[in-house]
Amino acid sequence: MASSAPVLEFPPPVPADVLAAHPYTPSCAEQLIVDVRDLRKVFVKRRSAPDASMWQRLALRAQRTDERVAVAGVSFGIAEGEIFGLLGPNGAGKTTTIRMLSTLLQPSAGRATINGYDLASQPDMVRRNLGAVLTGERSIYWKLSARENLEYFAALYHLPPAIARRRVAELLERLDLASRANDPVEGYSSGMKQRVAIAKALLANPPVVLLDEPTIGLDPQSARNLRELILEIKHEGRTVLLTTHYMEEADLLCDRVGIIDLGKIIALDTPAALKRSIRQLDVMQLEVEAFDEALMPELEALPGVQQSAVRYRDDERVWSLALHSTDSRAVLPRAIALITAHSGRIRHMAVAEPSLEDVFIALTGKQLRD
Numbered sequence: 001m002a003s004s005a006p007v008l009e010f011p012p013p014v015p016a017d018v019l020a021a022h023p024y025t026p027s028c029a030e031q032l033i034v035d036v037r038d039l040r041k042v043f044v045k046r047r048s049a050p051d052a053s054m055w056q057r058l059a060l061r062a063q064r065t066d067e068r069v070a071v072a073g074v075s076f077g078i079a080e081g082e083i084f085g086l087l088g089p090n091g092a093g094k095t096t097t098i099r100m101l102s103t104l105l106q107p108s109a110g111r112a113t114i115n116g117y118d119l120a121s122q123p124d125m126v127r128r129n130l131g132a133v134l135t136g137e138r139s140i141y142w143k144l145s146a147r148e149n150l151e152y153f154a155a156l157y158h159l160p161p162a163i164a165r166r167r168v169a170e171l172l173e174r175l176d177l178a179s180r181a182n183d184p185v186e187g188y189s190s191g192m193k194q195r196v197a198i199a200k201a202l203l204a205n206p207p208v209v210l211l212d213e214p215t216i217g218l219d220p221q222s223a224r225n226l227r228e229l230i231l232e233i234k235h236e237g238r239t240v241l242l243t244t245h246y247m248e249e250a251d252l253l254c255d256r257v258g259i260i261d262l263g264k265i266i267a268l269d270t271p272a273a274l275k276r277s278i279r280q281l282d283v284m285q286l287e288v289e290a291f292d293e294a295l296m297p298e299l300e301a302l303p304g305v306q307q308s309a310v311r312y313r314d315d316e317r318v319w320s321l322a323l324h325s326t327d328s329r330a331v332l333p334r335a336i337a338l339i340t341a342h343s344g345r346i347r348h349m350a351v352a353e354p355s356l357e358d359v360f361i362a363l364t365g366k367q368l369r370d
């Protein structure tokens with residue numbers, strides 16, 4: 001008989017005295033396990049005027065205040081068992097929003113709840129209900145083995161020893177780490193290190209999992225395996241908040257996506273609905289060898305072109321161009337003539353249905369990697 005996957009047991013309930021000190025606060029919509037309302041973050045930097053004396057600086061006089069609005073009133077909700085993607089270019093406020101929701105940054109205004117617990121007044125209970133893997137954060141110890149890492153964090157999470165041992169063994173097996181569980185993490189591949197970080201996030205069986213750029217820097221096979229794991233996490237009934245730079249990944253995984261730019265959510269819907277919203281546009285896709293990027297202003301100036309994007313693909317040594325137009329029949333011959341007149345060699349071209357990346361470009365005027 002085929003062996004079934006290990007059953008992941010929840011840790012013991014939170015003690016009654018802890019619950020009494022942190023009462024459950026329902027959000028406005030009971031179905032929303034993540035409820036974000038008008039969340040804002042303003043970074044304030046004070047600096048002394050250049051002509052201020054030492055005594056004025058010490059007395060905090062003659063200071064100038066610089067304010068930078070990173071998040072300007074973000075609102076969204078995520079239902080139980082949903083994968084929600086938060087997409088945005090660099091500097092849009094995505095990372096700041098994620099860090100606020102994971103209690104690493106305090107909001108300047110607004111309100112958010114995770115599983116009913118308030119971000120500002122109940123941060124300890126928020127952390128009990130949230131497992132996070134943040135990009136750029138080394139959340140595991142490389143000198144320790146995977147097993148030692150998980151045992152250490154299980155102790156920090158106050159899991160009883162018997163449950164901790166069982167949870168560690170289950171997660172090592174499930175995330176395909178068991179064969180090297182006792183080797184130092186520093187010798188692992190990038191994909192294995194990311195799996196250890198996700199195992200750590202799942203240790204206490206949180207209902208909400210926050211994954212910030214989980215597949216960045218991974219080879220294609222490792223990224224594919226990780227996407228399958230994310231879908232498994234969803235099928236367990238957990239809620240996943242995902243950020244990614246890969247539009248195909250968001251389209252594949254996410255039930256809904258929110259696009260953030262300049263600190264605000266500018267679109268929020270299912271990937272299919274967002275793509276339908278710009279279906280009146282033709283998307284011309286061209287792969288060009290020996291393309292001169294200086295031609296982009298001329299291509300963008302062609303009558304009928306509304307948006308454009310260009311990216312060089314190192315793996316194939318080819319330029320990928322996307323031109324959005326309401327009349328591809330008129331634009332495409334002119335674009336081809338312009339490219340070939342400047343020694344560009346067109347390897348492939350097509351008029352395609354809008355993708356999620358096309359939606360993003362149409363809404364923000366930039367590529368996700370900008």
